[in-house]
Amino acid sequence: MNHWAFVIAAYAVTFVGTAAVSWVSWRGMRRAEAEAERAGRA
Amino acid sequence: MKAKHQRLVLALVALAALVGAGLLAASALRDEAAYFYAPADVRAKGVEPGKAIRLGGMVVKGSLKRATDGVTLRFDVTDGKATVPAVFSGIAPDLFKEGSGVVAEGAFDAKGTFVATNLLAKHDERYMPRELEGMKYDEATHQLKVER
Amino acid sequence: MHRFANPSRFLKIARPLTGWLFWPGLVLLVAGALCGLLVTPADYLQGDTVRILYIHVPAAWLGMAGWSGIAVAAIVQLVWRHPLAAIAGRAVAAPGALFTAICLATGSIWGRPTWGTWWEWDGRMTSMLVLLFLYLGYIALANASPRDGQGGVSPVTAIFGLVGAINIPIINRSVVWWNSLHQGPSITMRGSSIDGSILWPLGFTLLGFSLWFGAIVLMRMRTILARNKVEARLQRLARG
Numbered sequence: 001m002n003h004w005a006f007v008i009a010a011y012a013v014t015f016v017g018t019a020a021v022s023w024v025s026w027r028g029m030r031r032a033e034a035e036a037e038r039a040g041r042a
Numbered sequence: 043m044k045a046k047h048q049r050l051v052l053a054l055v056a057l058a059a060l061v062g063a064g065l066l067a068a069s070a071l072r073d074e075a076a077y078f079y080a081p082a083d084v085r086a087k088g089v090e091p092g093k094a095i096r097l098g099g100m101v102v103k104g105s106l107k108r109a110t111d112g113v114t115l116r117f118d119v120t121d122g123k124a125t126v127p128a129v130f131s132g133i134a135p136d137l138f139k140e141g142s143g144v145v146a147e148g149a150f151d152a153k154g155t156f157v158a159t160n161l162l163a164k165h166d167e168r169y170m171p172r173e174l175e176g177m178k179y180d181e182a183t184h185q186l187k188v189e190r
Numbered sequence: 191m192h193r194f195a196n197p198s199r200f201l202k203i204a205r206p207l208t209g210w211l212f213w214p215g216l217v218l219l220v221a222g223a224l225c226g227l228l229v230t231p232a233d234y235l236q237g238d239t240v241r242i243l244y245i246h247v248p249a250a251w252l253g254m255a256g257w258s259g260i261a262v263a264a265i266v267q268l269v270w271r272h273p274l275a276a277i278a279g280r281a282v283a284a285p286g287a288l289f290t291a292i293c294l295a296t297g298s299i300w301g302r303p304t305w306g307t308w309w310e311w312d313g314r315m316t317s318m319l320v321l322l323f324l325y326l327g328y329i330a331l332a333n334a335s336p337r338d339g340q341g342g343v344s345p346v347t348a349i350f351g352l353v354g355a356i357n358i359p360i361i362n363r364s365v366v367w368w369n370s371l372h373q374g375p376s377i378t379m380r381g382s383s384i385d386g387s388i389l390w391p392l393g394f395t396l397l398g399f400s401l402w403f404g405a406i407v408l409m410r411m412r413t414i415l416a417r418n419k420v421e422a423r424l425q426r427l428a429r430g
Contacts (some may be wrong), residue, residue, distance in 0.1 A: 002240040003276075006303050010222065010296040014245040017292050018219075018402070021285050025409040032416035039423040057265075057352065066357035068367060076369040077312035098369055108407035135306030137235060145371055147304075161234045162305045167376040168384035171242055 054118045078145050081124035090149045097128065098145040118137060119144060119156070130158040137163035197415050200274055205419035208408045213409035215401030220249070222394025230388050233254070242389050243298040243384075248370025248399040249293035253321060254358055256403070260328065261355035276342020280332050281349055281410035285403060287325035294318055305371055313364035314372035317357060324354040 068075075078098035081167060089095055097119055105118035108124065114131045117140075128146055143164030148157045226244035233240035259282050266275035297315070298308045309315065328343075328350055335344030343351070365374050376383045384392075 007241050010242045010299040013295050014292050023408050028415045029409040032413040036416035036419040038304050039420045053269050060356050078369045162307050167373045168383045169233050169388050172234045
Protein backbone atom coordinates (compact mmCIF):
# COMPACT_ATOMS: atom_id res chain seq x y z
CA MET A 1 0.00 0.00 0.00
CA ASN A 2 1.40 3.40 -0.97
CA HIS A 3 1.50 5.49 2.17
CA TRP A 4 2.02 8.78 0.37
CA ALA A 5 -1.47 8.62 -1.14
CA PHE A 6 -2.93 8.69 2.38
CA VAL A 7 -0.59 11.47 3.53
CA ILE A 8 -1.41 13.66 0.53
CA ALA A 9 -5.16 13.03 0.92
CA ALA A 10 -5.01 14.09 4.59
CA TYR A 11 -3.02 17.26 3.82
CA ALA A 12 -5.34 18.08 0.91
CA VAL A 13 -8.46 17.82 3.11
CA THR A 14 -6.87 20.08 5.73
CA PHE A 15 -5.61 22.72 3.32
CA VAL A 16 -8.82 22.90 1.32
CA GLY A 17 -10.66 23.45 4.63
CA THR A 18 -8.15 26.05 5.82
CA ALA A 19 -8.25 27.94 2.53
CA ALA A 20 -12.06 27.84 2.39
CA VAL A 21 -12.45 29.19 5.94
CA SER A 22 -9.84 31.90 5.27
CA TRP A 23 -11.54 33.01 2.07
CA VAL A 24 -15.14 32.93 3.34
CA SER A 25 -14.28 34.72 6.62
CA TRP A 26 -12.17 37.39 4.92
CA ARG A 27 -14.69 38.07 2.15
CA GLY A 28 -17.59 38.18 4.63
CA MET A 29 -15.70 40.64 6.80
CA ARG A 30 -14.73 42.91 3.89
CA ARG A 31 -18.28 43.03 2.57
CA ALA A 32 -19.88 43.63 5.97
CA GLU A 33 -17.37 46.34 6.90
CA ALA A 34 -17.72 48.08 3.52
CA GLU A 35 -21.47 48.10 3.95
CA ALA A 36 -21.16 49.43 7.50
CA GLU A 37 -18.84 52.14 6.19
CA ARG A 38 -21.42 53.20 3.58
CA ALA A 39 -24.22 53.10 6.17
CA GLY A 40 -22.13 55.27 8.48
CA ARG A 41 -21.55 57.91 5.77
CA ALA A 42 -25.10 57.98 4.45
CA MET B 43 -25.12 39.80 47.10
CA LYS B 44 -25.18 41.46 43.72
CA ALA B 45 -27.11 39.80 40.91
CA LYS B 46 -23.86 39.38 39.00
CA HIS B 47 -22.34 37.43 41.88
CA GLN B 48 -25.45 35.30 42.21
CA ARG B 49 -25.21 34.38 38.56
CA LEU B 50 -21.50 33.62 38.94
CA VAL B 51 -22.09 31.32 41.90
CA LEU B 52 -24.98 29.66 40.09
CA ALA B 53 -22.87 29.11 36.97
CA LEU B 54 -19.98 27.65 38.98
CA VAL B 55 -22.26 25.33 40.97
CA ALA B 56 -23.93 24.17 37.76
CA LEU B 57 -20.54 23.61 36.14
CA ALA B 58 -19.27 21.62 39.16
CA ALA B 59 -22.43 19.48 39.19
CA LEU B 60 -22.06 18.89 35.48
CA VAL B 61 -18.43 17.83 35.71
CA GLY B 62 -19.28 15.55 38.62
CA ALA B 63 -22.13 13.94 36.73
CA GLY B 64 -19.98 13.51 33.64
CA LEU B 65 -17.10 11.92 35.53
CA LEU B 66 -19.51 9.64 37.38
CA ALA B 67 -21.09 8.50 34.13
CA ALA B 68 -17.67 7.99 32.54
CA SER B 69 -16.40 5.87 35.42
CA ALA B 70 -19.63 3.84 35.44
CA LEU B 71 -19.09 3.25 31.73
CA ARG B 72 -15.53 2.13 32.34
CA ASP B 73 -16.17 -1.48 31.44
CA GLU B 74 -18.98 -1.04 28.94
CA ALA B 75 -17.11 1.60 26.97
CA ALA B 76 -13.97 -0.51 26.73
CA TYR B 77 -13.25 -1.15 23.10
CA PHE B 78 -11.61 -4.53 23.70
CA TYR B 79 -10.93 -7.16 26.36
CA ALA B 80 -7.34 -7.57 27.52
CA PRO B 81 -6.20 -11.17 28.24
CA ALA B 82 -6.32 -10.41 31.99
CA ASP B 83 -9.99 -9.30 31.64
CA VAL B 84 -10.74 -12.56 29.87
CA ARG B 85 -9.17 -14.55 32.66
CA ALA B 86 -10.79 -12.48 35.43
CA LYS B 87 -14.32 -12.35 34.01
CA GLY B 88 -14.41 -15.37 31.78
CA VAL B 89 -15.76 -15.06 28.24
CA GLU B 90 -18.00 -17.85 27.05
CA PRO B 91 -16.92 -19.62 23.83
CA GLY B 92 -18.64 -18.34 20.70
CA LYS B 93 -19.39 -14.88 22.10
CA ALA B 94 -18.18 -12.19 19.65
CA ILE B 95 -15.66 -9.92 21.34
CA ARG B 96 -12.53 -7.96 20.61
CA LEU B 97 -9.28 -9.10 22.19
CA GLY B 98 -6.44 -6.61 22.50
CA GLY B 99 -2.84 -6.84 23.63
CA MET B 100 0.71 -7.35 22.43
CA VAL B 101 1.76 -10.12 20.07
CA VAL B 102 4.26 -12.17 22.09
CA LYS B 103 7.75 -12.08 20.55
CA GLY B 104 8.62 -15.45 19.01
CA SER B 105 5.04 -16.75 19.09
CA LEU B 106 3.97 -15.80 15.55
CA LYS B 107 3.86 -18.84 13.26
CA ARG B 108 2.51 -19.08 9.73
CA ALA B 109 0.87 -22.42 8.93
CA THR B 110 1.83 -24.39 5.84
CA ASP B 111 -1.31 -23.18 4.00
CA GLY B 112 0.30 -19.71 3.97
CA VAL B 113 -2.69 -17.75 5.23
CA THR B 114 -3.24 -19.08 8.76
CA LEU B 115 -1.38 -17.24 11.51
CA ARG B 116 -0.96 -18.52 15.06
CA PHE B 117 0.25 -16.18 17.78
CA ASP B 118 -0.10 -15.43 21.50
CA VAL B 119 -1.65 -12.22 22.81
CA THR B 120 -0.50 -10.85 26.16
CA ASP B 121 -1.12 -7.82 28.36
CA GLY B 122 1.76 -8.67 30.69
CA LYS B 123 -0.57 -10.34 33.20
CA ALA B 124 -2.14 -13.09 31.12
CA THR B 125 -1.55 -14.67 27.71
CA VAL B 126 -4.03 -16.32 25.36
CA PRO B 127 -3.38 -18.16 22.08
CA ALA B 128 -5.02 -16.84 18.92
CA VAL B 129 -5.42 -17.97 15.34
CA PHE B 130 -6.28 -15.94 12.24
CA SER B 131 -6.73 -16.78 8.55
CA GLY B 132 -6.47 -13.92 6.12
CA ILE B 133 -4.55 -10.78 5.35
CA ALA B 134 -3.10 -9.01 8.39
CA PRO B 135 -2.47 -5.23 8.37
CA ASP B 136 1.08 -4.03 7.54
CA LEU B 137 1.77 -3.00 11.11
CA PHE B 138 0.81 -6.39 12.57
CA LYS B 139 4.04 -7.88 13.89
CA GLU B 140 5.59 -9.53 16.92
CA GLY B 141 6.11 -7.25 19.90
CA SER B 142 3.52 -4.81 18.59
CA GLY B 143 -0.11 -4.18 19.56
CA VAL B 144 -3.08 -5.98 18.05
CA VAL B 145 -6.87 -5.85 18.39
CA ALA B 146 -8.50 -9.05 17.13
CA GLU B 147 -12.23 -9.45 16.44
CA GLY B 148 -13.63 -12.92 16.87
CA ALA B 149 -14.58 -15.44 19.52
CA PHE B 150 -13.03 -18.11 21.72
CA ASP B 151 -13.43 -21.73 20.69
CA ALA B 152 -14.15 -24.52 23.18
CA LYS B 153 -10.42 -25.11 23.81
CA GLY B 154 -9.75 -21.50 24.75
CA THR B 155 -8.06 -20.42 21.52
CA PHE B 156 -9.22 -17.06 20.19
CA VAL B 157 -10.38 -17.48 16.60
CA ALA B 158 -10.03 -14.06 14.97
CA THR B 159 -12.09 -13.05 11.96
CA ASN B 160 -10.38 -9.66 11.60
CA LEU B 161 -7.12 -8.15 12.82
CA LEU B 162 -6.41 -4.49 13.54
CA ALA B 163 -2.92 -3.22 14.36
CA LYS B 164 -2.66 -1.04 17.46
CA HIS B 165 0.51 1.02 17.72
CA ASP B 166 1.71 2.68 20.90
CA GLU B 167 2.44 6.33 21.63
CA ARG B 168 6.12 6.17 20.62
CA TYR B 169 7.24 7.80 17.38
CA MET B 170 10.88 7.69 16.30
CA PRO B 171 13.01 7.48 13.15
CA ARG B 172 14.18 4.08 11.92
CA GLU B 173 17.74 4.49 13.18
CA LEU B 174 16.39 4.74 16.73
CA GLU B 175 14.18 1.65 16.41
CA GLY B 176 14.12 -0.37 19.61
CA MET B 177 14.35 2.64 21.91
CA LYS B 178 11.97 2.57 24.82
CA TYR B 179 10.28 5.42 26.64
CA ASP B 180 11.79 5.67 30.09
CA GLU B 181 9.17 6.58 32.66
CA ALA B 182 11.79 7.83 35.12
CA THR B 183 13.67 10.26 32.90
CA HIS B 184 10.94 10.83 30.26
CA GLN B 185 13.42 10.21 27.51
CA LEU B 186 13.61 7.65 24.76
CA LYS B 187 16.51 5.36 25.42
CA VAL B 188 18.00 2.11 24.24
CA GLU B 189 16.50 -0.97 25.84
CA ARG B 190 19.03 -3.19 27.53
CA MET C 191 -14.27 43.36 31.83
CA HIS C 192 -16.64 45.89 30.33
CA ARG C 193 -13.78 47.99 29.06
CA PHE C 194 -14.11 46.10 25.78
CA ALA C 195 -17.90 46.00 25.77
CA ASN C 196 -17.83 49.07 23.59
CA PRO C 197 -17.39 47.68 20.05
CA SER C 198 -15.28 50.64 18.94
CA ARG C 199 -12.73 49.90 21.68
CA PHE C 200 -12.70 46.23 20.74
CA LEU C 201 -12.36 47.06 17.06
CA LYS C 202 -9.45 49.39 17.70
CA ILE C 203 -7.50 46.36 18.91
CA ALA C 204 -9.12 43.71 16.72
CA ARG C 205 -8.47 45.49 13.38
CA PRO C 206 -4.65 45.46 13.53
CA LEU C 207 -4.57 42.19 15.49
CA THR C 208 -6.39 40.29 12.70
CA GLY C 209 -3.47 40.72 10.28
CA TRP C 210 -0.84 40.21 12.94
CA LEU C 211 -2.34 36.83 13.81
CA PHE C 212 -3.35 35.76 10.30
CA TRP C 213 -0.13 36.14 8.33
CA PRO C 214 2.39 34.83 10.88
CA GLY C 215 -0.04 31.99 11.60
CA LEU C 216 -0.34 31.10 7.93
CA VAL C 217 3.44 31.27 7.38
CA LEU C 218 4.09 29.08 10.43
CA LEU C 219 1.51 26.44 9.57
CA VAL C 220 2.63 26.20 5.94
CA ALA C 221 6.29 26.03 7.02
CA GLY C 222 5.48 23.37 9.61
CA ALA C 223 3.51 21.32 7.10
CA LEU C 224 6.28 21.52 4.49
CA CYS C 225 8.93 20.52 7.03
CA GLY C 226 6.67 17.69 8.18
CA LEU C 227 6.27 16.48 4.60
CA LEU C 228 9.82 16.93 3.34
CA VAL C 229 12.35 17.27 6.15
CA THR C 230 11.53 14.95 9.05
CA PRO C 231 12.38 11.24 8.98
CA ALA C 232 9.74 8.54 8.57
CA ASP C 233 8.61 6.59 11.63
CA TYR C 234 10.27 3.22 12.33
CA LEU C 235 6.90 1.45 12.41
CA GLN C 236 4.40 3.54 10.44
CA GLY C 237 6.74 4.87 7.76
CA ASP C 238 5.61 8.04 5.99
CA THR C 239 2.02 7.98 7.29
CA VAL C 240 3.33 9.44 10.55
CA ARG C 241 3.42 12.81 8.71
CA ILE C 242 -0.37 13.06 9.13
CA LEU C 243 0.47 13.82 12.79
CA TYR C 244 1.41 17.41 11.90
CA ILE C 245 -2.11 18.30 10.78
CA HIS C 246 -4.23 15.77 12.70
CA VAL C 247 -3.06 16.97 16.13
CA PRO C 248 -3.59 20.73 15.42
CA ALA C 249 -7.05 19.93 13.99
CA ALA C 250 -7.96 18.04 17.19
CA TRP C 251 -6.55 20.90 19.25
CA LEU C 252 -8.60 23.53 17.37
CA GLY C 253 -11.78 21.47 17.68
CA MET C 254 -11.34 21.05 21.44
CA ALA C 255 -9.93 24.53 22.12
CA GLY C 256 -12.82 25.97 20.09
CA TRP C 257 -15.40 24.37 22.35
CA SER C 258 -13.43 25.40 25.46
CA GLY C 259 -13.60 28.94 24.09
CA ILE C 260 -17.35 28.58 23.59
CA ALA C 261 -17.70 27.45 27.23
CA VAL C 262 -15.62 30.35 28.58
CA ALA C 263 -17.57 32.80 26.41
CA ALA C 264 -20.80 31.26 27.71
CA ILE C 265 -19.79 31.89 31.35
CA VAL C 266 -18.81 35.50 30.56
CA GLN C 267 -22.08 35.95 28.68
CA LEU C 268 -24.29 34.42 31.36
CA VAL C 269 -22.59 35.97 34.39
CA TRP C 270 -21.43 39.37 33.17
CA ARG C 271 -23.97 39.79 30.34
CA HIS C 272 -21.12 40.75 28.08
CA PRO C 273 -22.40 41.22 24.49
CA LEU C 274 -19.00 40.53 22.89
CA ALA C 275 -18.83 37.12 24.59
CA ALA C 276 -22.12 36.13 22.94
CA ILE C 277 -20.70 37.25 19.60
CA ALA C 278 -17.44 35.34 20.21
CA GLY C 279 -19.44 32.13 20.82
CA ARG C 280 -21.11 32.46 17.44
CA ALA C 281 -17.82 33.33 15.73
CA VAL C 282 -15.98 30.25 17.03
CA ALA C 283 -18.67 27.65 16.26
CA ALA C 284 -18.36 27.13 12.49
CA PRO C 285 -14.55 26.99 12.20
CA GLY C 286 -14.44 24.83 15.36
CA ALA C 287 -16.90 22.39 13.80
CA LEU C 288 -14.93 22.30 10.55
CA PHE C 289 -11.67 21.43 12.31
CA THR C 290 -13.36 18.75 14.38
CA ALA C 291 -14.53 17.26 11.08
CA ILE C 292 -11.00 17.61 9.64
CA CYS C 293 -9.62 15.84 12.72
CA LEU C 294 -12.04 12.95 12.15
CA ALA C 295 -11.29 12.83 8.42
CA THR C 296 -7.49 12.91 8.78
CA GLY C 297 -7.73 10.36 11.60
CA SER C 298 -9.75 8.07 9.38
CA ILE C 299 -7.24 8.46 6.54
CA TRP C 300 -4.44 7.74 9.02
CA GLY C 301 -6.24 4.73 10.50
CA ARG C 302 -6.56 2.81 7.23
CA PRO C 303 -2.84 2.24 6.53
CA THR C 304 -1.79 1.92 10.19
CA TRP C 305 -4.59 0.16 12.05
CA GLY C 306 -6.21 -1.45 9.03
CA THR C 307 -9.59 0.27 9.42
CA TRP C 308 -11.21 3.58 8.45
CA TRP C 309 -13.39 3.75 11.54
CA GLU C 310 -13.94 1.91 14.82
CA TRP C 311 -16.24 2.83 17.67
CA ASP C 312 -13.58 3.20 20.31
CA GLY C 313 -13.69 5.82 23.09
CA ARG C 314 -11.55 8.46 21.41
CA MET C 315 -13.25 8.37 18.03
CA THR C 316 -16.76 8.18 19.44
CA SER C 317 -16.23 11.09 21.85
CA MET C 318 -14.71 13.19 19.03
CA LEU C 319 -17.72 12.42 16.82
CA VAL C 320 -19.97 13.52 19.71
CA LEU C 321 -18.05 16.84 19.74
CA LEU C 322 -18.88 17.33 16.05
CA PHE C 323 -22.57 16.71 16.76
CA LEU C 324 -22.42 19.15 19.70
CA TYR C 325 -21.01 21.80 17.36
CA LEU C 326 -23.80 21.17 14.84
CA GLY C 327 -26.40 21.39 17.63
CA TYR C 328 -24.87 24.63 18.89
CA ILE C 329 -24.89 26.17 15.41
CA ALA C 330 -28.50 25.09 14.82
CA LEU C 331 -29.56 26.47 18.22
CA ALA C 332 -27.70 29.75 17.61
CA ASN C 333 -29.38 30.18 14.23
CA ALA C 334 -32.81 29.16 15.52
CA SER C 335 -32.98 31.76 18.27
CA PRO C 336 -34.12 35.24 17.21
CA ARG C 337 -31.56 37.96 16.55
CA ASP C 338 -31.64 40.64 19.20
CA GLY C 339 -29.70 43.17 17.15
CA GLN C 340 -26.50 42.19 18.96
CA GLY C 341 -25.67 39.25 16.71
CA GLY C 342 -24.62 37.02 19.61
CA VAL C 343 -25.96 33.63 20.64
CA SER C 344 -29.03 33.32 22.87
CA PRO C 345 -28.65 32.45 26.59
CA VAL C 346 -30.08 28.98 25.89
CA THR C 347 -27.36 28.42 23.27
CA ALA C 348 -24.74 29.61 25.76
CA ILE C 349 -26.04 27.14 28.36
CA PHE C 350 -25.82 24.39 25.73
CA GLY C 351 -22.21 25.44 25.10
CA LEU C 352 -21.45 25.19 28.81
CA VAL C 353 -23.13 21.78 29.21
CA GLY C 354 -21.34 20.40 26.16
CA ALA C 355 -17.97 21.29 27.68
CA ILE C 356 -18.15 18.09 29.76
CA ASN C 357 -17.18 16.23 26.58
CA ILE C 358 -13.77 17.95 26.41
CA PRO C 359 -12.14 16.19 29.43
CA ILE C 360 -13.83 12.96 28.30
CA ILE C 361 -12.15 13.20 24.87
CA ASN C 362 -8.83 13.96 26.54
CA ARG C 363 -9.02 11.04 29.00
CA SER C 364 -10.79 8.54 26.72
CA VAL C 365 -7.58 6.72 25.79
CA VAL C 366 -6.56 6.47 29.46
CA TRP C 367 -9.88 5.41 30.97
CA TRP C 368 -10.92 2.88 28.37
CA ASN C 369 -9.15 0.25 26.30
CA SER C 370 -9.04 1.90 22.92
CA LEU C 371 -7.62 1.31 19.47
CA HIS C 372 -6.24 4.85 19.52
CA GLN C 373 -2.87 4.95 21.28
CA GLY C 374 -2.38 6.70 24.61
CA PRO C 375 -1.11 10.29 24.96
CA SER C 376 2.41 10.82 23.56
CA ILE C 377 2.95 14.23 25.08
CA THR C 378 2.23 14.50 28.78
CA MET C 379 3.13 16.97 31.51
CA ARG C 380 6.29 14.97 32.12
CA GLY C 381 7.71 14.49 28.68
CA SER C 382 7.25 13.28 25.15
CA SER C 383 7.50 9.79 23.69
CA ILE C 384 7.85 11.31 20.22
CA ASP C 385 11.52 11.61 19.27
CA GLY C 386 12.69 15.22 18.86
CA SER C 387 13.59 14.69 15.20
CA ILE C 388 9.93 13.86 14.43
CA LEU C 389 8.34 16.21 16.98
CA TRP C 390 9.59 19.70 16.09
CA PRO C 391 7.37 20.61 13.08
CA LEU C 392 4.35 19.87 15.27
CA GLY C 393 5.25 22.95 17.33
CA PHE C 394 5.17 25.04 14.13
CA THR C 395 1.80 23.74 12.94
CA LEU C 396 0.22 23.90 16.42
CA LEU C 397 1.28 27.53 16.94
CA GLY C 398 0.52 28.44 13.31
CA PHE C 399 -2.99 26.97 13.32
CA SER C 400 -3.70 28.57 16.71
CA LEU C 401 -2.70 32.09 15.56
CA TRP C 402 -4.59 31.60 12.30
CA PHE C 403 -7.70 30.41 14.17
CA GLY C 404 -7.54 33.52 16.38
CA ALA C 405 -7.50 35.68 13.25
CA ILE C 406 -10.48 33.82 11.78
CA VAL C 407 -12.48 34.31 15.00
CA LEU C 408 -11.64 38.04 14.97
CA MET C 409 -12.71 38.31 11.30
CA ARG C 410 -16.02 36.63 12.07
CA MET C 411 -16.60 38.85 15.13
CA ARG C 412 -15.86 41.95 13.05
CA THR C 413 -18.34 40.71 10.44
CA ILE C 414 -21.08 40.40 13.07
CA LEU C 415 -20.28 43.84 14.55
CA ALA C 416 -20.36 45.47 11.09
CA ARG C 417 -23.72 43.86 10.35
CA ASN C 418 -25.05 45.14 13.68
CA LYS C 419 -24.03 48.63 12.66
CA VAL C 420 -25.88 48.35 9.35
CA GLU C 421 -28.93 46.93 11.10
CA ALA C 422 -28.95 49.69 13.71
CA ARG C 423 -28.71 52.26 10.94
CA LEU C 424 -31.63 50.72 9.03
CA GLN C 425 -33.73 50.71 12.18
CA ARG C 426 -32.97 54.38 12.81
CA LEU C 427 -33.95 55.18 9.23
CA ALA C 428 -37.17 53.17 9.54
CA ARG C 429 -38.10 55.04 12.70
CA GLY C 430 -37.03 58.48 11.50
